[in-house]
Amino acid sequence: xxxxxxxxxxxxxxIVEAIDEYVKVNNPSLYEEATVVDNNANDLEKTRLxxxxxxxxxxxxxxxxxxxxxxxxxxxxxxxxxxSEIVDTIPQRHPxxxxxxxxxxxxxxIHTQGRQNVxxxxxxxxxxxxxxxxxxxxxxxxHSRLYEMLLSGALVMSDPQVYWxxxxxxxxxxxxxxxxxxxxxKILYYLRNDEERIKIGQRGREL
Numbered sequence: 001x002x003x004x005x006x007x008x009x010x011x012x013x014x015i016v017e018a019i020d021e022y023v024k025v026n027n028p029s030l031y032e033e034a035t036v037v038d039n040n041a042n043d044l045e046k047t048r049l050x051x052x053x054x055x056x057x058x059x060x061x062x063x064x065x066x067x068x069x070x071x072x073x074x075x076x077x078x079x080x081x082x083x084s085e086i087v088d089t090i091p092q093r094h095p096x097x098x099x100x101x102x103x104x105x106x107x108x109x110i111h112t113q114g115r116q117n118v119x120x121x122x123x124x125x126x127x128x129x130x131x132x133x134x135x136x137x138x139x140x141x142x143h144s145r146l147y148e149m150l151l152s153g154a155l156v157m158s159d160p161q162v163y164w165x166x167x168x169x170x171x172x173x174x175x176x177x178x179x180x181x182x183x184x185x186k187i188l189y190y191l192r193n194d195e196e197r198i199k200i201g202q203r204g205r206e207l
Contacts, residue, residue, distance in 0.1 A: 008165070008166070009147045009150075009165045009207075010144075010147065011144075011147045011148060011151050012118075012144075012148075014117075014118045015118055015123075015148050015151070016151065018118045018120070018123045019055075019123060019126070019127065019151060019152065022120075022123050022124065022127050023051075023054070023055060023058075023127070026127075027054075027058065030054050030058075031051075031054070033050075033054070034047070034050040034051040034053070034054040048206070049206065052153065052202050052205040052206045053202055055127075055152070055153035055202075055205060056153040056154075056198050056199075056201045056202035056205060057198060057202075058127060058128075058153065059128075060127075060128050060129055060130045060154065061101065061128055062101050062102075062103055062125075062128050062129040062130065063100050063101045063102060063129070063130050063131065063191055064087050064090070064100070064101075064102045064129070064130070064131045064132075064133060064187055064191075065087075065102070065103045065104070065125060065129040065131070065132055065133070066083065066084045066087055066103075066104045066132075066133045066134075066135070067106060067107065067122070067125065067145065068080060068081075068084055068104070068106060069081065069084045069088075069104045069105065069106060070084070070085075071106070072106050073137075076137045076138040076139045076140075077137060077138065078138055079135060079136075079137075079138055079159070080135040080136070080137060080138075082180065083133065083159070083180060083183065084104045084135075085104075086180045086183060086184060087102050087104055087133055087183075087187075088102055088104045090102060090184060090187065090188075094188065097188065097191075100191070103125070103129070107119065107121040107122050107124075107125050108120075108121045108122030108125075126148065126149065126152035126154065127152055127153075127154075129152075129154050130154060130155060130190075130191065130197065131154060131155045131156075131157060131187060131190060131191070131197070132149040132152065132154045132155070132156050132157070133157045133158075133183070133187075134146055134149060134156060134158040134159070135158075135159050136158075136159055136161070141161045141162065141163065142161070142163070146158060146165075147165075149204075150173070150174070150204040150205060150207060151205055152201075152205070153201050153202060153204070153205045154201050154204075155175060155190055155197045155198075155200050155201045155204070156174050156175070156201070156204055157174075157175045157176070157177055157183065157186065157187070158174060158175075158176055158177070159176070159177060159178075160176055160178060165207075167207050168207065171200070172200065172203055173200060173204040173206070173207045174200070174204055175190070175200065
């Protein structure tokens with residue numbers, strides 16, 4: 001069996017602009033420092049790398065987040081809603097992580113409106129969270145939020161897919177979980193290992 005990968009990833013331009021604007025407004029000195037223009041041939045690439053590093057190192061008070069729960073996802077969402085419940089209850093099941101901040105609330109616009117407009121609360125959720133957890137619906141795979149999450153510079157965790165975007169490598173620029181137990185173990189691991197978590201998030205944005 002040969003691996004088949006998508007050739008490209010696409011992120012809506014308004015999402016890109018909203019993330020840039022968030023950094024400019026909330027971390028103006030950081031943004032300016034990361035986007036200083038030098039007159040050399042590698043200037044654009046250097047700027048992109050500097051900005052990715054700066055965004056990955058943003059202060060992120062929320063530990064783990066999903067952007068869905070059973071209140072809004074009731075069709076082909078059994079697995080997705082179970083994962084959301086697992087994330088939400090980790091602090092209750094691990095006393096040493098009682099202060100861990102998790103969020104499974106739906107923020108911003110959803111459904112058709114969410115596909116046409118960018119809500120600032122959604123962007124804020126992306127940019128203030130250390131680990132973003134994605135789960136596919138039960139009957140298909142592929143999700144635009146994967147690309148939006150990667151662009152945020154957070155560590156992105158996803159369930160397995162057959163068709164990964166080209167260049168996606170588990171443990172390098174994304175983390176794949178293979179069961180809810182595996183997800184929980186990896187969340188706790190990366191919350192204890194900030195440097196490794198930040199590097200994966202940075203490489204995800206660079207991808």
